[in-house]
Amino acid sequence: MADNGRMTEAHDVPAVTLARGVAMPMVGFGTWPMRAHQACEAVLRALQAGYRHVDTATMYANEAEVGHALRDSGLPRQEVFLTTKLRASDAGRERKILSSSLRALGTDYVDLWLVHWPPRGAASVSVWRELLALRDEGLVRAVGVSNYSLAQIDELVRATGEAPAVNQIHWNPRRYNAGLLEGLRQRDVVVEGYSPLKDTNLRDPVLADIAAAHGVTPAQVVLRWHLEHEIAVIPKSASPGRIAANLDLFGFSLEPAEVARIDGLAAG
Ligand SMILES: NC(=O)c1ccc[n+]([C@@H]2O[C@H](COP(=O)([O-])OP(=O)(O)OC[C@H]3O[C@@H](n4cnc5c(N)ncnc54)[C@H](OP(=O)(O)O)[C@@H]3O)[C@@H](O)[C@H]2O)c1
Numbered sequence: 001m002a003d004n005g006r007m008t009e010a011h012d013v014p015a016v017t018l019a020r021g022v023a024m025p026m027v028g029f030g031t032w033p034m035r036a037h038q039a040c041e042a043v044l045r046a047l048q049a050g051y052r053h054v055d056t057a058t059m060y061a062n063e064a065e066v067g068h069a070l071r072d073s074g075l076p077r078q079e080v081f082l083t084t085k086l087r088a089s090d091a092g093r094e095r096k097i098l099s100s101s102l103r104a105l106g107t108d109y110v111d112l113w114l115v116h117w118p119p120r121g122a123a124s125v126s127v128w129r130e131l132l133a134l135r136d137e138g139l140v141r142a143v144g145v146s147n148y149s150l151a152q153i154d155e156l157v158r159a160t161g162e163a164p165a166v167n168q169i170h171w172n173p174r175r176y177n178a179g180l181l182e183g184l185r186q187r188d189v190v191v192e193g194y195s196p197l198k199d200t201n202l203r204d205p206v207l208a209d210i211a212a213a214h215g216v217t218p219a220q221v222v223l224r225w226h227l228e229h230e231i232a233v234i235p236k237s238a239s240p241g242r243i244a245a246n247l248d249l250f251g252f253s254l255e256p257a258e259v260a261r262i263d264g265l266a267a268g
Pocket of ligand 1: 030032116168194197198219236
């Protein structure tokens with residue numbers, strides 16, 4: 001798919017439609033814990049390889065580098081879906097923090113702004129109200145949460161009538177949880193999985209077997225498994241070869257029986 005830095009078409013990657021018609025590419029580029037020159041170079045390479053969705057956060061201290069790479073790519077701003085996140089410890093300073101994220105990223109809006117963790121372990125309705133207000137002002141196209149439980153999401157919905165567009169959560173075959181997926185779906189919350197690869201045993205015989213059957217790598221099988229479950233996924237890599245391979249997921253698909261075998265790797 002990606003070919004020596006050639007820009008690929010954004011439509012190579014399917015998108016999920018969030019509330020209010022915001023389209024989010026199902027595969028994004030994770031940027032933690034890259035900083036400085038490495039972050040800038042990796043994000044630029046990812047954009048050149050065809051990624052049109054980049055995941056950063058105030059906490060990652062690399063928003064300026066993401067913005068720099070975006071400008072260096074020459075891509076129009078509206079072609080790249082940008083996510084950043086509010087640190088839990090910045091609850092109460094939402095407007096100020098969003099302005100500094102926008103300044104660092106060199107843009108006047110982000111596509112998705114997430115509460116990174118429940119502030120002080122609680123749903124924090126006041127923070128959610130601020131996110132909704134800033135979205136209504138047009139500084140953010142969609143708002144969501146990360147690392148929230150179903151009960152915490154329910155609390156936000158009860159208070160405001162608005163569900164987060166996305167819950168970004170730790171997800172991989174060992175963490176597969178059909179009940180949680182169904183619960184988020186019932187609430188119209190799109191699931192985005194983080195750390196898809198680093199906590200996965202890529203030598204697992206089930207993954208190796210399925211990878212061999214499709215002529216792909218176990219890592220590609222894991223990423224494709226997310227997509228089969230309609231879970232957006234944001235792998236990080238600093239290696240040019242893996243940056244490209246992690247987006248090269250559309251020349252094969254998994255059979256339902258293969259998906260079920262991978263689901264079966266869930267830890268008890
Ligand atoms: N919301 C949250 O609380 C939260 C928490 C953690 C992460 N995140 C986000 O999610 C993104 C992804 O998660 P992550 O970085 O923790 O984990 P990850 O993407 O699962 O794993 C990254 C690690 O896997 C390696 N890797 C990448 N592609 C590979 C491949 N094809 N084969 C083998 N190894 C490969 C990378 O090494 P190389 O770089 O050497 O390729 C790196 O060591 C983060 O970058 C961040 O944007 C969000």
